[in-house]
Each structure stands twice: as C-alpha cells, then as structure tokens.
Amino acid sequence: MSTPQNLTKIEAFIRQIVQPNAEEWEAFANIVQVKQLRKKQLLLEKGQTCNFIAFINTGVIREYSFQNGKETTVDFVSDNQFITDYQSFIMKTPTIQYLEALTDVDLLILRKEGINSLFDKYKVWERFGRLIIERVFCGVEAKRKKIIATTHEEQYRDFAAAYPQIVQQVPQYYIASYLGVTPEHLSRIRKKV
Amino acid sequence: MYEVITESLRTLVDFSDEELFLFMQKLKPLSLKKYDLYLKEGRVCNNMVLVSKGGLRYFSKSEKGDHTIGFAFEGEWLGDYESFLLQTPSPDYIEALEDCELYTLSYTDMQTLYKHSQRFERFGRLMAEKLFLATARSKRNLMLQTAKERYIALLNSRPHIFERLPQHLIASYLGIQPQSLSRIRAEVGKMKVNIG
Structure with a gap:
C-alpha cells in the first residue's frame, strides 16, 4: 500500500529511527488522524488531559503557560516535529500548557488508545516510543542543568x-x-x- | 538483593523468569571506597549503576562550584542518563559517600536486552518516561518553588536522606547555603510542633 501524501513527512522522520515492515507501517498508518487548525486556534488548553501526540506537517504552534501569573512562551514547534504535553500524556493529569496555532496548521494526530495498541502488538513501535521519549528526556535534562x-x-x-x-x-x-x-x-x- | 531487583523490575513490566535471569546475568558487581569517583567530567557514562549497599552522590563541579544534583542509596539506580543514552562525555561527577557495593549495567548490554524481547523495550521506555517526569518536575520546581518548599518536599519524599548525609550536602542539593538550611529546618520544626 503506497503512502498517502500527508504521511510522507512522518514516515521519513520515523524511518530515520526505526525500520517498520509493510504490515507494521500499515498498522501505524491506520491509527493516524488528520487535523487542521486555523490561526489562533488552540490544540490544547489548561485543564484538559492531553491524550494525543501530534505531528506537524506544515505550520507553527506556540507552547505557553502561566508562571507566577505571567504568560510565558515555552517553545515554538513547526514542520516535521512532534508536539504534545508529555507529562499530561504519561500521567493522565490535567495540563497547564496551551498549544496555540500561530499560522494555519496541518497536523497528524495519534491518539493514546491507538498508540497503546501499537505498543502492545509491535516491538518496533515500542522501540520507537522508547527512542522518542529518550530524546525528549535529554532535551529537558539539558534545560534543567542550564537552570541550575x-x-x-x-x-x-x-x-x-x-x-x-x-x-x-x-x-x-x-x-x-x-x-x-x-x-x-x-x-x-x-x-x- | 536479587529479590529487591526482581521485585522492582516486575512492578514496571511483567517479565518472564527467563528474562529476569538474563537481566541478572548482565549486572556486574563493583566495589568502591568512600570518596572514590564512579564518574568524572569528560568520561562517557557507559554503565548505569544500582546500589546494593552504600550511597552515591551525583554533582557538577566544572564552572558551577560544587552543586549536588542527586543521590542514590540501597535499591536505587544512578548515572548520567543523558551521557549514557547519547554516548557523549558527561560534564558531571558521581562519588561514593561511603564504602559501596554496586552493580553496573552497560550500554551495550542494555542494547542486547532491547533486541532480545519487547518487554525490555517497554522497560526502557517506562524508565525513560520516569526519568523524564522526574527531570521535568525538578526543572519546574527549580523555577517556581522556594527553598523552604523544596526542603519540605524532600522531607516528605526521601526522609532517610537526612540521616545519611551531612548538612552541607543537603544544602547544596537544595541550592542554598548551610545557614539557610538551618533556618528553614528550625522554621519547619516549629510548624510541626504547632500542628502536632
């Protein structure tokens, strides 16, 4: 089965990290949902529980939260990047983050139930999940050391x-x-x- | 000690006996004397370490003075996980606080275990998630909490640390001066008396 055009970027990203076979790739493609955001729309807001990991095909999203009552921009995320609140996603607790579209955004959405079913059935997706969270850990660890x-x-x-x-x-x-x-x-x- | 290890592994993932046996085979014993360095600046952290007996301190020294980042005592893992994962030199140090009996698990052996079965991949993912949550929480607390709040959190989460460590190291870990720690301990001590 050939890859639909809106999956080509995410497939290229994934294949740099793991090498799923045709069946494994199809199982992944089956859980992907497509979403569009207009400029200024929120993908996630404070109080919601983040139950997805998204991949940006095109567009820019701003992550912000309120710290000591002040709106603080945490990060900008754009093409070819994953975006989520990992803490809320892993712990199933309400988020303090806002994810706001700064432009119109084309996204792919992976919902938690779909991700968990891939983890349960396929070693290659469990491995991919591990390698992604390891990267995320290293990113936060570097920031933490810098704050000290x-x-x-x-x-x-x-x-x-x-x-x-x-x-x-x-x-x-x-x-x-x-x-x-x-x-x-x-x-x-x-x-x- | 084996039971402590197998129990802690099984709470994370439903390992088979064969998988646990394989894991145990990869653990290599290591003894350190008090003040020996397990890791130093410029070295790659090639092995994560599990404390069987004793205690370790993780600190940075390069251009930051001596800043304590963490500790591990019996049954706890320690290592520069970023250095371990990326196989890049660590900027930090790990020293023995007392004579120690340790087990080490090498990066290469971890990769072999990952190839062996899906459950090891899941174990690696869950460990990385745990460490991610801990470092994200620590990062947020550093920015938002007062020293007194960090002291109380430490008192609640790891009270045994206060028996095992000298004051100046606890102060360093909290990012404050020993004099500030004494003041905070007195204030919190009074709080408890008023409540209790």
Whole structure:
C-alpha cells in the first residue's frame, strides 16, 4: 500500500529511527488522524488531559503557560516535529500548557488508545516510543542543568542588592565561598550582572 | 538483593523468569571506597549503576562550584542518563559517600536486552518516561518553588536522606547555603510542633 501524501513527512522522520515492515507501517498508518487548525486556534488548553501526540506537517504552534501569573512562551514547534504535553500524556493529569496555532496548521494526530495498541502488538513501535521519549528526556535534562547554572546568577544579584557594601569591601573568594561557587565562576557571574 | 531487583523490575513490566535471569546475568558487581569517583567530567557514562549497599552522590563541579544534583542509596539506580543514552562525555561527577557495593549495567548490554524481547523495550521506555517526569518536575520546581518548599518536599519524599548525609550536602542539593538550611529546618520544626 503506497503512502498517502500527508504521511510522507512522518514516515521519513520515523524511518530515520526505526525500520517498520509493510504490515507494521500499515498498522501505524491506520491509527493516524488528520487535523487542521486555523490561526489562533488552540490544540490544547489548561485543564484538559492531553491524550494525543501530534505531528506537524506544515505550520507553527506556540507552547505557553502561566508562571507566577505571567504568560510565558515555552517553545515554538513547526514542520516535521512532534508536539504534545508529555507529562499530561504519561500521567493522565490535567495540563497547564496551551498549544496555540500561530499560522494555519496541518497536523497528524495519534491518539493514546491507538498508540497503546501499537505498543502492545509491535516491538518496533515500542522501540520507537522508547527512542522518542529518550530524546525528549535529554532535551529537558539539558534545560534543567542550564537552570541550575543560572540560579547562581540570581543568588549573586540578590546578595549584591542586599549587601552592596560587602560586595565592595570583601575579597571575591570569600563571596564565592559564601555563594557556593568557585572564584572563577563568580568572576563570570559578575561580568554578566 | 536479587529479590529487591526482581521485585522492582516486575512492578514496571511483567517479565518472564527467563528474562529476569538474563537481566541478572548482565549486572556486574563493583566495589568502591568512600570518596572514590564512579564518574568524572569528560568520561562517557557507559554503565548505569544500582546500589546494593552504600550511597552515591551525583554533582557538577566544572564552572558551577560544587552543586549536588542527586543521590542514590540501597535499591536505587544512578548515572548520567543523558551521557549514557547519547554516548557523549558527561560534564558531571558521581562519588561514593561511603564504602559501596554496586552493580553496573552497560550500554551495550542494555542494547542486547532491547533486541532480545519487547518487554525490555517497554522497560526502557517506562524508565525513560520516569526519568523524564522526574527531570521535568525538578526543572519546574527549580523555577517556581522556594527553598523552604523544596526542603519540605524532600522531607516528605526521601526522609532517610537526612540521616545519611551531612548538612552541607543537603544544602547544596537544595541550592542554598548551610545557614539557610538551618533556618528553614528550625522554621519547619516549629510548624510541626504547632500542628502536632
């Protein structure tokens, strides 16, 4: 069975990672649903439980949430990428994310029941699922490590604001030790701040 | 120890006895002395480690001072999973907090297990999902929680840590100074007395 045109991008993406045979591919194609979003439409909003993973054929979607009462853009996702709220999807809990179409968007939707039936029946799809979530993990882990690096800057900022006379009078290596960073790192922070 | 491992594996996936036996065969024993480094900056984390006896600390040192990222005690796994998955050098360190008896599972052996059966693939997926949820939660908490909230969360989720670790390491893990930790402990201690 030849691939319908709207599945060619997702098939190319998948075949870089796993190699399903004809039967396995057909089982996958059978669970795919097609969806269109108009500009400004929401794919997902706060309070819903995310029960799908989507693949963008064309268009751009903005991920945002409210943190400390402020609207914060988390990411932009476009052609040839998967998009979902993995936490809500895995844990079956309500999402805090909004997924908003910034343009008209052509999407493929994989619903949770369909995905689970592929996981149950086919080793190749279980493997694909594993490799995808491993990538997602690595992405978040890198961001988390970066935040830890940034926290020290904030600590220095707070300290310098509260004790400006100490910052001027006390040798750097004492301040570094107090903040729990190396003197070299403190120099870098001071240059940035 | 084998029962602890097989039980923890079986809660995730319905492994057959043959599969569990295969998994156990891949675990290699390793002993470390207190302060020995299991992983250091620049090395690829080729093996995930399971603690049979003792404790390990995961920290970063390069340009960040000494920042504690995590710990593992009996029955817990540890490793730089990103380095393990991508087979790239880790920026971080893992050291023994005390003399340890460990088991290691290599990246190559994990790939062999994945090829062997679908249940191992599912195990790998569920482990990665667990680690993803933990790191996503940790990332969000770092941005949103106060140090006192992180302390209380730690007290609730892993109370045994407070017996096993010196104060300055707990403070480092919470991203605060030891003096701040003492203050928070006193405040929380008072809270409990008022409630109880």
